[in-house]
Amino acid sequence: MKITIVGLGGVGGYFGFKLAKTYRQSQQAQVHFVARGATYDLVQKRGLELISEEEKNSLVHPEKLWKDVAEVTESDVWLLCTKEYDLEQLCLQLKEKIKPQTVILPLMNGADIYERVRRMIPGGIVLPACVYVASHLKEKGIVEHKGNPGKIMMGKDPEHPEYVPMQVLDLFLQAGIDIQYKENAFGEIWTKYFFIASFGLLSARYNQPLGAICADPALRARAGAVMEEIKAIALKKNIDVPENIIELTFQKAASFPYATPTSLQLDVQNKKVHTELELFSGAIISYGRMLDIAVPETTQIDAEIKAGLLN
Numbered sequence: 001m002k003i004t005i006v007g008l009g010g011v012g013g014y015f016g017f018k019l020a021k022t023y024r025q026s027q028q029a030q031v032h033f034v035a036r037g038a039t040y041d042l043v044q045k046r047g048l049e050l051i052s053e054e055e056k057n058s059l060v061h062p063e064k065l066w067k068d069v070a071e072v073t074e075s076d077v078w079l080l081c082t083k084e085y086d087l088e089q090l091c092l093q094l095k096e097k098i099k100p101q102t103v104i105l106p107l108m109n110g111a112d113i114y115e116r117v118r119r120m121i122p123g124g125i126v127l128p129a130c131v132y133v134a135s136h137l138k139e140k141g142i143v144e145h146k147g148n149p150g151k152i153m154m155g156k157d158p159e160h161p162e163y164v165p166m167q168v169l170d171l172f173l174q175a176g177i178d179i180q181y182k183e184n185a186f187g188e189i190w191t192k193y194f195f196i197a198s199f200g201l202l203s204a205r206y207n208q209p210l211g212a213i214c215a216d217p218a219l220r221a222r223a224g225a226v227m228e229e230i231k232a233i234a235l236k237k238n239i240d241v242p243e244n245i246i247e248l249t250f251q252k253a254a255s256f257p258y259a260t261p262t263s264l265q266l267d268v269q270n271k272k273v274h275t276e277l278e279l280f281s282g283a284i285i286s287y288g289r290m291l292d293i294a295v296p297e298t299t300q301i302d303a304e305i306k307a308g309l310l311n
C-alpha cells in the first residue's frame with residue numbers, strides 16, 4: 001500500500017514520522033511525503049526530525065519525498081495535513097489522481113472538511129476524521145510534539161458505506177498510532193470542533209495557552225459563550241453531540257498540559273498572512289447566518305482578532 005502525506009507541518013510531521021519509521025524498507029507499505037519549498041530542501045538534506053518524548057531516535061529519512069502533488073505517480077492513500085487555506089488548491093491538484101478505490105484521509109481541524117473536500121473531489125473514498133495532537137513546527141523540517149500521544153478518530157465515507165477502512169486502520173495501529181474507527185465520525189468531529197473553535201479563538205485573541213483560558217474566569221466565560229453558539233448550531237443541524245458537551249469540552253482542555261498553545265494562536269501570534277479563522281469564527285458566523293442563529297460572541301472575537309492582525 002502506498003501512503004502519501006501532503007504537508008510536513010505539525011500534524012503531517014508527527015503522524016508521518018511514525019508511519020515512515022515503521023514502514024521503512026517494509027513490504028507492507030511505502031510512505032511518501034509531499035513537501036514544498038524550503039521544507040523539501042531541508043528534509044531532503046537532513047531528514048525529518050520529530051522531537052517528542054515518544055521517540056528515542058528522532059530522525060527519519062523519507063523513502064520518497066516529492067516536491068509537488070502533480071509529480072506523484074501513484075498512491076493508494078492520501079493524508080491531507082495542510083492548513084485550510086491550502087486545501088482548495090491541493091484538492092484541485094489531487095482530483096486528477098483519484099481512482100474509485102483511492103482513500104483520502106484529511107487530518108485537519110474544522111467541522112466541514114469532509115464537505116469541503118467532497119465539493120472538489122467527487123471520486124474516491126473520503127474518510128471523515130478529526131485529530132488531537134499538540135505538535136508544531138519548531139522550524140521547517142523539525143516538528144516538536146508535547147503532551148499526550150496524538151490521536152485520530154475516523155469514520156466511514158457516507159457516500160461509500162460499503163468501504164470499511166480496516167487496512168488503513170491496521171497500518172496506523174502497527175505504527176503505534178492511536179487511531180479509532182467509528183461508523184459515524186461526525187459526532188467526534190463536532191466534539192473536536194467545540195473544543196478547537198472556542199479555545200482556538202480565545203487563545204488567538206489573548207495569546208494565551210489552553211491552561212490559562214481554563215484558569216481565567218473572564219476567558220473561560222467567553223469560551224463558554226462561543227460553545228453555546230456552536231451548540232445552538234449543532235442542535236439545529238441535528239448533530240449528535242452529548243448534552244453536557246460544554247462541560248466535557250472544558251474537561252478536555254484541562255487534560256492538556258497548561259502551556260499548550262493552539263495552532264490558530266501560533267499563526268495569529270506570528271502574524272501569518274493566512275490563518276484558519278475561516279474554519280472557526282468564519283464557519284460559525286456563516287452557519288449562524290444560514291440557520292438564523294445569533295452568534296454575537298464569536299462575531300465580536302473574530303473582529304477583535306482581525307483588528308489585532310492589522311496592528
Ligand SMILES: NC(=O)C1=CN([C@@H]2O[C@H](COP(=O)(O)OP(=O)(O)OC[C@H]3O[C@@H](n4cnc5c(N)ncnc54)[C@H](OP(=O)(O)O)[C@@H]3O)[C@@H](O)[C@H]2O)C=CC1
Nearest residue numbers: 007008009010011034035036081082086108109133134135
Ligand atoms: N498542529 C497541531 O497541533 C494540530 C493541528 N490541527 C489541524 O491540522 C491541520 C494541519 O495543521 P499543522 O500541521 O499544524 O499545519 P502546519 O502549518 O504546521 O503545516 C502544514 C504544512 O503543509 C504544507 N503544505 C500546504 N500545502 C501544500 C502542498 N500543496 N504541498 C506540500 N505541502 C503543502 C505547508 O507548507 P509551507 O510551509 O510551505 O506553507 C506546511 O508545511 C490544520 O487544519 C490544523 O488546524 C489539528 C490538531 C492539532
Ligand SMILES: CC(C)(CO)C(=O)C(=O)O
Nearest residue numbers: 131132133134261262263
Ligand atoms: C489544541 C490542539 C493542539 C489539540 O489537538 C489543536 O487541535 C490545535 O492546536 O489545532
